[in-house]
Amino acid sequence: MSLSDPAPLQPFLTRLLSHSALGETxxxxxxxxxxxxxxxxTHRDFVRLRERVxxxxxxxxxLVGRFGQNRDGKRxxxxxxxxxxxxxxxxxxxxxxxxxxQALAVTTxxxxxxxxxRDAATRYxxxxxxxxxxxxxxxxxxxxxxxxxGRRDARSxxxxxxxxxxxxxxxxxxxxxxxxxxxxxxxxVADMLGLTPVHVNRTAQALRGENVIRIEAHAIExxxxxxxxxxxxxxxxxxxxxxxxxxxxxxRPSAAQPPRIRPAFQANM
Amino acid sequence: MSLSDPAPLQPFLTRLLSHSALGETxxxxxxxxxxxxxxxxTHRDFVRLRERVxxxxxxxxxLVGRFGQNRDGKRxxxxxxxxxxxxxxxxxxxxxxxxxxQALAVTTxxxxxxxxxRDAATRYxxxxxxxxxxxxxxxxxxxxxxxxxGRRDARSxxxxxxxxxxxxxxxxxxxxxxxxxxxxxxxxVADMLGLTPVHVNRTAQALRGENVIRIEAHAIExxxxxxxxxxxxxxxxxxxxxxxxxxxxxxRPSAAQPPRIRPAFQANM
DNA sequence: CGTTCTTTTGACGAGAGTCAAGACTGGTGG
DNA sequence: CCACCAGTCTTGACTCTCGTCAAAAGAACG
Numbered sequence: 001m002s003l004s005d006p007a008p009l010q011p012f013l014t015r016l017l018s019h020s021a022l023g024e025t026x027x028x029x030x031x032x033x034x035x036x037x038x039x040x041x042t043h044r045d046f047v048r049l050r051e052r053v054x055x056x057x058x059x060x061x062x063l064v065g066r067f068g069q070n071r072d073g074k075r076x077x078x079x080x081x082x083x084x085x086x087x088x089x090x091x092x093x094x095x096x097x098x099x100x101x102q103a104l105a106v107t108t109x110x111x112x113x114x115x116x117x118r119d120a121a122t123r124y125x126x127x128x129x130x131x132x133x134x135x136x137x138x139x140x141x142x143x144x145x146x147x148x149x150g151r152r153d154a155r156s157x158x159x160x161x162x163x164x165x166x167x168x169x170x171x172x173x174x175x176x177x178x179x180x181x182x183x184x185x186x187x188x189v190a191d192m193l194g195l196t197p198v199h200v201n202r203t204a205q206a207l208r209g210e211n212v213i214r215i216e217a218h219a220i221e222x223x224x225x226x227x228x229x230x231x232x233x234x235x236x237x238x239x240x241x242x243x244x245x246x247x248x249x250x251x252r253p254s255a256a257q258p259p260r261i262r263p264a265f266q267a268n269m
Numbered sequence: 270m271s272l273s274d275p276a277p278l279q280p281f282l283t284r285l286l287s288h289s290a291l292g293e294t295x296x297x298x299x300x301x302x303x304x305x306x307x308x309x310x311t312h313r314d315f316v317r318l319r320e321r322v323x324x325x326x327x328x329x330x331x332l333v334g335r336f337g338q339n340r341d342g343k344r345x346x347x348x349x350x351x352x353x354x355x356x357x358x359x360x361x362x363x364x365x366x367x368x369x370x371q372a373l374a375v376t377t378x379x380x381x382x383x384x385x386x387r388d389a390a391t392r393y394x395x396x397x398x399x400x401x402x403x404x405x406x407x408x409x410x411x412x413x414x415x416x417x418x419g420r421r422d423a424r425s426x427x428x429x430x431x432x433x434x435x436x437x438x439x440x441x442x443x444x445x446x447x448x449x450x451x452x453x454x455x456x457x458v459a460d461m462l463g464l465t466p467v468h469v470n471r472t473a474q475a476l477r478g479e480n481v482i483r484i485e486a487h488a489i490e491x492x493x494x495x496x497x498x499x500x501x502x503x504x505x506x507x508x509x510x511x512x513x514x515x516x517x518x519x520x521r522p523s524a525a526q527p528p529r530i531r532p533a534f535q536a537n538m
Numbered sequence: 539c540g541t542t543c544t545t546t547t548g549a550c551g552a553g554a555g556t557c558a559a560g561a562c563t564g565g566t567g568g
Numbered sequence: 569c570c571a572c573c574a575g576t577c578t579t580g581a582c583t584c585t586c587g588t589c590a591a592a593a594g595a596a597c598g
């Protein structure tokens with residue numbers, strides 16, 4: 001357990017409280033869970049397919065992708081996890097990993113052993129309900145990804161992904177204005193959207209050319225939220241983030257264009 | 270509650286027992302849940318987007334699709350549910366429907382009110398765990414669909430879908446040999462695979478032309494399981510069906526081809 | 539027995555993939 | 569401090585899968 005930080009799991013509790021009511025006892029049970037911090041290097045699989053895992057992973061810093069794979073090696077990212085996300089809470093219910101987990105950037109995680117998690121869920125029905133709800137929301141995002149990949153063209157897909165990430169970073173309070181950290185490469189984005197890296201590059205250029213987004217080294221800035229939402233056909237309902245999500249673009253009139261900025265060439269997306 | 274059948278929820282219990290251990294008390298609690306049968310006509314949405322639902326739906330007979338939708342009206346099916354599936358157990362955890370549910374054929378469902386389901390989960394931790402696990406497996410299927418739509422071509426996608434359905438019908442004991450009921454139209458299949466109906470038609474013809482599958486009025490027969498698995502790049506692990514799933518093609522040497530049968534034109538797929 | 543829904547076909551176009559090469563960046567080590 | 573190297577991003581030319589549009593022919597159903 002991390003002794004340096006008195007309550008390393010406070011962000012996890014905050015997440016649970018965003019959708020589930022927990023009493024004082026349950027809150028203490030969550031905060032009292034043991035956790036072990038770990039640093040994961042970029043491109044490292046820290047959970048392999050079929051592996052039987054014994055702990056859930058909470059993202060403190062960085063970016064994690066859940067990977068599915070083709071026989072001929074084509075990879076598809078089925079979910080991305082940003083700081084304050086629990087990557088594989090579902091492994092508590094089904095320990096055999098049916099997708100690999102890879103760090104897309106240098107990432108800090110907290111490992112929380114299954115045993116105490118299961119104990120907490122068994123002892124407190126409200127915690128069991130909260131964990132279940134967390135998994136269901138995760139699945140709702142997954143369903144939206146099926147729609148994204150199945151029924152939208154490249155431009156819409158990318159816009160939709162960026163909208164989703166904007167809302168999710170907003171919810172964790174880690175976003176300043178309409179700019180958020182996103183240390184993934186274009187190849188990663190290609191795997192999220194079911195496209196090729198080349199096509200992602202061209203699509204990203206198109207969105208930049210329209211002054212809808214700006215791409216920095218390891219971050220995205222949204223210049224025109226309303227237009228991005230329109231392009232991506234985005235409706236945040238499925239994220240179940242509560243009323244805060246509706247305020248993403250507030251105070252940012254889409255007419256007010258900042259001066260055109262030269263796109264950051266070579267920058268990671 | 271259906272008074273005609275003493276234990277209408279036996280199939281639901283069987284499903285839960287396939288992945289979770291439940292004691293005698295918990296089993297009785299499941300079987301004792303109230304349920305209300307209902308007939309749903311083809312193409313009828315029995316749960317609309319955003320609707321706050323008050324009961325879960327168990328499929329007794331027929332076929333149900335979970336629909337996502339584009340702004341420009343393009344639909345994408347994110348999940349199909351066959352008899353013995355619980356369509357929206359997740360609604361117990363999150364009552365606001367974030368996808369519509371539509372019957373793809375005349376369907377009989379059992380409605381089970383949320384209240385007693387929630388009670389059972391609260392009272393018996395093992396039941397809460399079983400429900401959670403059920404949802405997680407559902408999500409695993411969803412993740413595989415993302416891979417299917419994102420990283421496989423039309424031919425593979427269709428083969429993969431048919432393999433999945435074959436395994437799932439197998440698990441419910443409703444499949445005779447390698448033939449199973451599948452009363453969906455080609456337009457429905459298009460919405461499952463993220464393709465157009467025209468392309469589904471051509472792809473299906475190709476698979477028939479290779480003697481891999483046979484299409485009947487409301488059923489599919491798999492003529493060459495091994496080849497279908499190879500084409501679809503299928504690995505049943507994600508379905509979490511237990512050892513039985515591995516025996517799908519058992520006793521069915523792929524070399525033994527039955528006589529070529531004229532495809533059933535006009536037949537629903 | 540005709541209406542409606544599905545399936546089937548053909549011709550054509552467009553979005554995305556493939557291949558290959560070059561440019562820029564950041565990090566490493568001499 | 570500079571040269572080099574690996575990883576990313578960028579571009580162009582060409583290909584191909586899949587979408588679009590339109591029409592006809594079978595089934596299903598009342």
